[in-house]
Amino acid sequence: MENAIQTNFKCSKCSHRTCRTKEVAMTGSGLSKLLDIQHNHFLFVSCMNCGYVEVYNPDVLEGKKGQLSSILDILFG
Numbered sequence: 001m002e003n004a005i006q007t008n009f010k011c012s013k014c015s016h017r018t019c020r021t022k023e024v025a026m027t028g029s030g031l032s033k034l035l036d037i038q039h040n041h042f043l044f045v046s047c048m049n050c051g052y053v054e055v056y057n058p059d060v061l062e063g064k065k066g067q068l069s070s071i072l073d074i075l076f077g
Contacts, residue, residue, distance in 0.1 A: 001058060005045055016049035023058075 002021045009019040026040045043056040 001061060002043065005043065005056070009045065009047075011047040011050060011052055012054070013052040014047065014050045016047050018048040019045050020048060021045050 002023075005021055006019055010017055011019070022044045024042050024044055026042070041058055043058055043061075044053055045056065046053045
C-alpha cells in the first residue's frame with residue numbers, strides 16, 4: 001500500500017510528487033490505554049518538498065480487517 005501511495009502522491013499544498021511514508025501505532029482510550037495496547041494504525045505521508053503531512057487509515061484504504069486479525073494484532077502487536 002505504501003508503494004501505491006508513493007507512486008500516486010501529489011502534495012495538496014505544493015504539487016510536489018515525492019513523499020516519505022511512516023506507519024504509526026497508537027493506543028486508544030480506556031482499557032487499551034491502560035494496558036498500552038496499540039491497535040490503532042495510521043500512515044503518515046509527508047511531502048519531501050514542503051513537509052506537509054497527510055494522515056491515512058490503512059484499514060479504510062484496504063477495507064476493514066476481520067475480527068481475528070484485530071485480536072491477533074492486539075495480542076501479538
